[in-house]
Amino acid sequence: MTMVFLNKEIRDGDNPDLTEERKTATFDTNKMAEVIYGSEKLARRRREISQAVSLIPELADSKPLPFLSRNEKILESTRKVTALNEHLPRLINMNDEDEAWHIHSEVIGFEGNPLALHHSLFIPPLVIQGSDEQHEKWLGRAKRREIIGCYAQTELGHGSNIRKLETTATYSLSTQEFILHTPTINALKWWPGALGKSSNHAVVVASLIIKEQNYGPHLFMVQIRDEQSHEPLPGIAVGDIGPKMAFNGADNGFLGFNNFRIPRGNLLNRHCNVEVDGTYVRPPHDKMNYAGMIRVRSRMAAEQGTFMAQALTIAVRYSAVRRQGFLENKSQEVKVLDYQTQQHRLFPAIARSYAFIFCGFETIQKYETLQNEMNSGNVSLMADLHALTSGIKSVVTYQTGEGIEQARMACGGHGYSMASYISEIYGCAIGGCTYEGENMVMLLQLARYLVKSVELAMRGKPGDLGPMVAYLAYPDIKVDLVTGPEAYVKMFQHISKRQSIKATEKFHRKMESGVSRDEAWNQCAVELTRASRLHTRLYIIETFIRRVDSIEDLSIKMVLTDLMNLHLNYELLDVASYALEDGFMSSTQMGFIKNQLYSSLEKIRPNAVSLVDSFQFSDLQLRSNLLNFLFQVLGRRDGHVYQNLFEWAKSSPLNQTEVLPSVTQYLKPMMEKAKL
Ligand SMILES: CCCCCCCCC/C=C/C(=O)SCCNC(=O)CCNC(=O)[C@H](O)C(C)(C)COP(=O)(O)OP(=O)(O)OC[C@H]1O[C@@H](n2cnc3c(N)ncnc32)[C@H](O)[C@@H]1OP(=O)(O)O
Numbered sequence: 001m002t003m004v005f006l007n008k009e010i011r012d013g014d015n016p017d018l019t020e021e022r023k024t025a026t027f028d029t030n031k032m033a034e035v036i037y038g039s040e041k042l043a044r045r046r047r048e049i050s051q052a053v054s055l056i057p058e059l060a061d062s063k064p065l066p067f068l069s070r071n072e073k074i075l076e077s078t079r080k081v082t083a084l085n086e087h088l089p090r091l092i093n094m095n096d097e098d099e100a101w102h103i104h105s106e107v108i109g110f111e112g113n114p115l116a117l118h119h120s121l122f123i124p125p126l127v128i129q130g131s132d133e134q135h136e137k138w139l140g141r142a143k144r145r146e147i148i149g150c151y152a153q154t155e156l157g158h159g160s161n162i163r164k165l166e167t168t169a170t171y172s173l174s175t176q177e178f179i180l181h182t183p184t185i186n187a188l189k190w191w192p193g194a195l196g197k198s199s200n201h202a203v204v205v206a207s208l209i210i211k212e213q214n215y216g217p218h219l220f221m222v223q224i225r226d227e228q229s230h231e232p233l234p235g236i237a238v239g240d241i242g243p244k245m246a247f248n249g250a251d252n253g254f255l256g257f258n259n260f261r262i263p264r265g266n267l268l269n270r271h272c273n274v275e276v277d278g279t280y281v282r283p284p285h286d287k288m289n290y291a292g293m294i295r296v297r298s299r300m301a302a303e304q305g306t307f308m309a310q311a312l313t314i315a316v317r318y319s320a321v322r323r324q325g326f327l328e329n330k331s332q333e334v335k336v337l338d339y340q341t342q343q344h345r346l347f348p349a350i351a352r353s354y355a356f357i358f359c360g361f362e363t364i365q366k367y368e369t370l371q372n373e374m375n376s377g378n379v380s381l382m383a384d385l386h387a388l389t390s391g392i393k394s395v396v397t398y399q400t401g402e403g404i405e406q407a408r409m410a411c412g413g414h415g416y417s418m419a420s421y422i423s424e425i426y427g428c429a430i431g432g433c434t435y436e437g438e439n440m441v442m443l444l445q446l447a448r449y450l451v452k453s454v455e456l457a458m459r460g461k462p463g464d465l466g467p468m469v470a471y472l473a474y475p476d477i478k479v480d481l482v483t484g485p486e487a488y489v490k491m492f493q494h495i496s497k498r499q500s501i502k503a504t505e506k507f508h509r510k511m512e513s514g515v516s517r518d519e520a521w522n523q524c525a526v527e528l529t530r531a532s533r534l535h536t537r538l539y540i541i542e543t544f545i546r547r548v549d550s551i552e553d554l555s556i557k558m559v560l561t562d563l564m565n566l567h568l569n570y571e572l573l574d575v576a577s578y579a580l581e582d583g584f585m586s587s588t589q590m591g592f593i594k595n596q597l598y599s600s601l602e603k604i605r606p607n608a609v610s611l612v613d614s615f616q617f618s619d620l621q622l623r624s625n626l627l628n629f630l631f632q633v634l635g636r637r638d639g640h641v642y643q644n645l646f647e648w649a650k651s652s653p654l655n656q657t658e659v660l661p662s663v664t665q666y667l668k669p670m671m672e673k674a675k676l
């Protein structure tokens with residue numbers, strides 16, 4: 001029997017400690033899910049999809065993944081994703097990217113799979129950069145998965161500095177073909193997901209050469225394997241790059257070309273072209289070929305927010321059933337969630353998860369606007385969005401890594417077991433600090449934009465500043481934090497503005513002292529990245545406040561206001577030294593922030609479990625469902641952790657035999673020898 005309470009999912013048979021938590025909720029988790037996922041329909045669809053998936057046995061893991069070899073992992077992830085594809089048209093709206101993302105993370109989890117990049121990095125550049133004719137030729141086939149593709153940009157020797165990619169695509173006037181070539185070992189493509197063994201096509205980024213002139217990186221559609229035999233085509237060397245920190249269900253690969261010819265029509269040419277006679281037609285923006293990267297980065301805030309939310313769901317539920325030590329009542333040990341230190345570890349990270357997801361909605365919408373504008377030839381929004389998403393991808397990936405690691409530690413010893421699933425989530429999420437632009441490199445991209453903006457403000461042209469950086473020209477007026485969120489924003493604006501100005505002035509001083517521009521930039525780089533982080537954290541705070549302001553349901557608004565206040569105080573405390581330094585913040589204000597922070601922890605405590613329940617991750621998604629497979633068990637919705645941990649241990653292949661060969665071959669002879 002299911003008891004209906006504000007939190008709609010209280011079930012008989014659940015661990016009573018968790019049931020108790022769910023009863024103290026002051027809001028309805030279904031309603032909160034609507035806020036998290038953007039609408040009643042989206043939240044409901046997620047639940048419906050999870051429910052439907054749970055009824056299809058072949059979509060469950062057939063074996064516990066941590067116990068599998070690399071080959072078995074790839075086989076299993078491929079089995080699941082192909083089985084999923086069979087069911088997909090019945091389960092989701094095939095045109096809805098959110099539904100597709102949800103069902104894949106539900107079924108595949110964090111191991112990766114050979115089609116993940118096909119949908120997220122092969123089809124999108126084809127859509128963005130391909131002409132109508134090229135869509136006609138490849139898009140349908142790709143969408144129907146007649147062909148499998150990946151995105152091959154990074155090389156062994158270069159990832160960040162795309163202008164120095166060494167793979168060349170030389171236009172041959174006589175045959176009207178491009179000749180792809182890998183001139184050195186360093187020029188081998190290296191890292192692309194699903195390139196090694198699964199893909200038979202790739203969008204390849206190579207330097208376009210026409211009549212010995214280098215026109216920089218361009219995108220080409222390249223078939224790399226035979227469609228029948230799946231053997232590499234002559235002139236192609238391709239393979240897997242070996243095991244990684246995570247994503248071991250996917251075959252990240254290498255790729256080399258030996259004067260491999262492709263037709264002229266394989267240059268993705270919606271925005272640029274090479275005509276038959278070798279005339280180059282420029283795109284409307286120099287960095288048009290980088291647009292796909294803006295797209296992926298714009299999706300990373302929401303993506304990473306949900307990664308962290310999954311780790312926190314596991315850690316918070318576990319913290320409510322784990323009892324250890326005493327507070328006042330010496331007859332019963334307390335839930336570890338009652339310790340202030342535990343709350344301080346987990347609750348600010350919950351707030352960040354919400355903040356990143358809300359911020360993610362805004363960036364995805366901004367990207368969609370950019371895409372529409374680009375389609376009609378307007379590229380004026382590109383620079384702003386490039387700067388914004390560069391900062392956001394860097395800050396959210398780093399803070400998500402911190403949050404997931406705290407979630408792991410908050411689970412004590414069991415957090416270190418793969419039964420927690422947290423290490424797998426961490427391995428996947430932390431890759432985000434590197435892929436789609438190494439974080440420092442991307443922070444420095446945003447810094448270029450901030451420096452230019454400060455220079456505009458200094459030249460007395462504040463009117464030329466975009467809305468995102470208008471605050472750089474605001475006067476400094478002291479604020480009283482008691483007055484609420486707006487005062488926090490103003491305090492943060494002051495801190496961010498001051499750091500941007502300080503870094504810019506330092507940069508100018510260096511140049512004035514005779515140091516070259518590039519060298520001066522490098523000597524200020526740490527200060528510049530600090531400016532970028534502050535600017536981005538300010539932006540995230542503002543999106544959180546905007547989202548909470550827009551909510552009508554009072555019970556939801558109240559708990560999200562608590563969460564937002566926690567976020568504001570936690571973030572400001574973290575950067576307070578910047579404002580204490582110039583006296584903009586007083587030590588009294590600092591004390592106020594700390595007290596507010598501790599009081600937010602207390603306010604959130606009764607809602608903690610329901611705040612993570614609201615993400616509505618299924619046990620399958622958290623790999624906590626022991627019914628389908630003996631797999632990770634710590635974040636189970638029903639809270640029955642201990643008996644399932646024991647089952648998990650029993651399922652270890654090591655326990656399938658009492659005496660291991662390691663004992664018979666080595667330990668026993670050693671002990672026997674010692675007895676002689
Ligand atoms: C379940 C789990 C699932 C999870 C599934 C996980 C899957 C993971 C898949 C991963 C895929 C990948 O990693 S794919 C590979 C991704 N690779 C990257 O992201 C590479 C990062 N590097 C870059 O983007 C570039 O090289 C960059 C750093 C920007 C430098 O480029 P350049 O040298 O050409 O440019 P610069 O000289 O520095 O700058 C020149 C100007 O161009 C502007 N500029 C630069 N990029 C711009 C852009 N995109 N849009 C607009 N403008 C741009 C700058 O602001 C400058 O403007 P001014 O200031 O006005 O001059």
Ligand SMILES: Cc1cc2nc3c(=O)[nH]c(=O)nc-3n(C[C@H](O)[C@H](O)[C@H](O)COP(=O)(O)OP(=O)(O)OC[C@H]3O[C@@H](n4cnc5c(N)ncnc54)[C@H](O)[C@@H]3O)c2cc1C
Pocket residue numbers: 117121151152153154157158159160161190191192193247252431434435436437438439440441444
């Ligand atoms: C899980 C995963 C999946 C990936 N998938 C793909 C894929 O599908 N397709 C693809 O093409 N690529 C992929 N990549 C590659 C990825 O995009 C690159 O690794 C990434 O862009 C970083 O580039 P790099 O390896 O050259 O790092 P480097 O640039 O070599 O970074 C090394 C260090 O140098 C520093 N550094 C470099 N340049 C500067 C600078 N200008 N200023 C200051 N510091 C600097 C960095 O901050 C870093 O600390 C993937 C990578 C991973 C980890």
